Amino acid sequence: MIIKSFEADKLKSLNLRIHLIYGNNEGLKEDILKNYYLKNFNGDLLKYDEQDILGNKDEFISSLLTKSLFESKKIIIISRATEKLYDLIVDILEREISEIKIIIKSKNLEKKSKLRSIFEKEKRLICTPVYEDDTKSLSYVIQNFLRENQLNLSQEIKNILIERSGGDRINLKNELSKLKNLSISRKKLNIEDVLNLSNLAENYSVFELGDNYLTKNSKKVSTILNENNYSDEDCILIIRTILSKSKRLLKIRNEIDNNTNIDQVISGFKPPIFWKEKDIVKKQAQSWTTKEIKEIIYKVNNLEVLVKKNSTNSMLFVSNFVSNY
Numbered sequence: 001m002i003i004k005s006f007e008a009d010k011l012k013s014l015n016l017r018i019h020l021i022y023g024n025n026e027g028l029k030e031d032i033l034k035n036y037y038l039k040n041f042n043g044d045l046l047k048y049d050e051q052d053i054l055g056n057k058d059e060f061i062s063s064l065l066t067k068s069l070f071e072s073k074k075i076i077i078i079s080r081a082t083e084k085l086y087d088l089i090v091d092i093l094e095r096e097i098s099e100i101k102i103i104i105k106s107k108n109l110e111k112k113s114k115l116r117s118i119f120e121k122e123k124r125l126i127c128t129p130v131y132e133d134d135t136k137s138l139s140y141v142i143q144n145f146l147r148e149n150q151l152n153l154s155q156e157i158k159n160i161l162i163e164r165s166g167g168d169r170i171n172l173k174n175e176l177s178k179l180k181n182l183s184i185s186r187k188k189l190n191i192e193d194v195l196n197l198s199n200l201a202e203n204y205s206v207f208e209l210g211d212n213y214l215t216k217n218s219k220k221v222s223t224i225l226n227e228n229n230y231s232d233e234d235c236i237l238i239i240r241t242i243l244s245k246s247k248r249l250l251k252i253r254n255e256i257d258n259n260t261n262i263d264q265v266i267s268g269f270k271p272p273i274f275w276k277e278k279d280i281v282k283k284q285a286q287s288w289t290t291k292e293i294k295e296i297i298y299k300v301n302n303l304e305v306l307v308k309k310n311s312t313n314s315m316l317f318v319s320n321f322v323s324n325y
Contacts, residue, residue, distance in 0.1 A: 002120050002127050011036040016126050017097060018089065020081070020119040022106040023130035027169035028137075029105055032128065033077070037103060043073035050081045057088060064097050074100045081106040086114045093124060133169050134247075135271050138162045141169050145176045151183055157194050159271050164207055167244035171237070206234065210241040211277075213322045214249060214284040221322055235307050235314040242322070243300045245284075246293060252281065253290040262286070 003010055005028055011019075021029050038045070053060050078085070081104045092102070109116040119127035133141075142158050145151075153161075165172035179189060186193070205228045212220040230238070255265045262285055266278055273281055288296070303321055307314040 001123055001125060002129075005032070005128055005130055008032055008036055008128070011126070014126065016124060017100065018092065018102045018104070018119075018124070019126040019128065020104045020106065020115070021128045021130060022081075022109045022116065023132075024108060025130040025132055025169075027133070027173070028130040031169070032130075033103060037075055037101065041073075041075060043075065045075050045077070047077045047079070049079050050085055053078060053088065054084055060088075061091060061095070064092065064100055065095060076100060076102045078102065078104045081115070083113060083115050086118065089115070089118060089125075093122070133167055135162055138165060138167075138169060138172055139271075141172055142176065145173070145180075149180050151180060153179070153189060154191075155272075156274070157189065157191060160191065160194050160274055162271065163244075163274065163277075165244075167247070168237075168240050206237050206241050209238060209322065210245050211280050211284070213242060214245055214287065215280060216287045216325060218323070218325070225319055225323070230315055230318075232311055232314045235318045236304070238318055238322075239300060239304045239307065243297065243304075246296050246300060249281070249284050249288070250290065250293045250297065252285050253288065253293055256285060257290055 001016070003014075011032075021032060023029075085104065106115070116127065119125045139158065139162065142153070142161065146153060161172060161175055165175065175194075179194070182193060183189060205224055209221060209224045209228075212224065252265060252269060255269070256262055259265055262282060266273060266281055266285070299321070303317060307317055310317070
């Protein structure tokens with residue numbers, strides 16, 4: 001059974017035991033876990049990797065079937081799941097298991113995936129794809145946060161937060177939390193507060209790197225790489241930032257293809273582009289064709305996969321990518 005992420009409230013009324021959440025949006029996975037499974041949960045929470053389960057499959061099945069008088073409810077979270085988990089799911093479905101919920105987290109699964117297929121077709125299972133955050137979903141995160149914390153932010157500040165989140169709701173929530181703390185001592189927050197606050201200021205070089213890569217300013221890209229001692233952990237932020245900016249640029253290029261007035265396209269773009277960025281975005285739109293931007297997005301996605309598989313050499317891969325057009 002497929003439950004889309006925007007239909008997640010349906011999970012409250014379903015009493016199904018096994019839920020597969022797949023895709024690259026780690027922040028949305030955590031939101032589903034927190035809001036629909038872990039909130040107000042007082043039982044045992046057990047976390048495993050797929051390898052832990054498959055290495056002791058018989059013991060795992062036995063633990064699901066054995067229940068003592070003093071045992072509380074359980075939630076089991078299995079991370080990094082792959083096709084190898086298919087046989088285990090089939091085995092579990094053939095047995096009577098109660099008081100236990102199993103949440104399986106996986107990266108993207110192709111349509112031909114056996115694991116994905118059984119979760120989509122079997123009525124006793126739940127399957128939820130989590131796609132990358134777009135402007136609409138990030139705006140929804142901001143609105144929820146502001147409503148829950150009784151805060152107000154201008155639309156311009158919201159746009160800046162979305163732009164600088166790198167398309168990742170985890171980054172966005174971190175910055176919103178910092179703004180909330182700052183609001184305790186200030187009645188009204190302004191743009192300067194946002195620009196100067198913690199990671200948005202400290203990681204500005206990451207956003208500057210992404211902008212200069214897309215304007216084909218190789219000299220500036222080289223300077224930024226030499227002046228900043230990026231860690232391997234920074235690589236994903238760099239990749240996500242370039243990917244987010246590239247996707248926005250693709251939308252702009254598509255509109256330019258239908259409207260030759262580039263200034264009109266940029267001025268009317270939604271969400272609005274921060275005025276300080278308009279000249280940079282214009283240069284980016286003039287530097288690439290629509291086809292080339294699509295190729296960049298494809299290459300950046302492949303780069304992310306490569307970096308995650310080779311974390312010790314991640315910065316080398318990223319540096320080579322942004323230094324070569």
